[in-house]
Amino acid sequence: MSLLQFENISRIYHTGALESYALRSVSFEIDKGEFVSIAGPSGSGKTTILNITGCLDKATSGNYFLDGEDISEKSSNSLALIRRDKIGFIFQTFNLIPILTAFENVEFPLILNGGISQGERARKVENILDEVGLLELKGRKPSELSGGQQQRVSIARALVKGPELVLADEPTANLDSASGKDILDLMLELNNKLGVTFVFSTHDRMVMDYARRLIMLKDGEVESDKKRG
Ligand SMILES: Nc1ncnc2c1ncn2[C@@H]1O[C@H](COP(=O)(O)OP(=O)(O)O)[C@@H](O)[C@H]1O
């Protein structure tokens, strides 16, 4: 069964009297365990797709199904619960909390969710920090970490709740190419090992080459959708 499905999704922005299509009748399905890149030049609609997929934004028309559930008509409260329970986010600018250590940043979503003891939290946080290779630096604040290390912390934060879907909007855009490659290798490894579905956007050829499936956008439409052997 597909994990998520876009069915003729359009997203129109109204600015004054002007109507512009950020997405125009976009359709695709993504299965559990895929490693997919949404690619295309700036302005082609990548962020809009990820925001709708992550239940941060709603389509103007069309249907979006996640886990077989129609998301299109849900209230903002139920969307918040879906985000909390099913989706991890990784951002271009890492978005870590500056005054918290790496450990505390990763622990934060577990504290927000509640219902889990301090010991269990620590075990989960250390486990996932170990997976991303940052356990030894768990006491450092973001300002004491390189960009690549900060992105590793944010990957751990996205994964600590065990989401089925991780969304990353241009996760390597603020990294040099060597750290960018490290981050993609790590994402691929976690995808293989944990079976988590990754959907990441990029406009960078090198990053596209990592994808097992490449959905290319042009002016808000799917230009091509190719799987790699
Ligand atoms: N809040 C907004 N208001 C008006 N237009 C927007 C808004 N957000 C995005 N757009 C437009 O939608 C199109 C797609 O944007 P976006 O999804 O951010 O593209 P990408 O992430 O590929 O650069 C662009 O033409 C952009 O200008």
Ligand SMILES: [Mg+2]
């Ligand atoms: Mg964008």
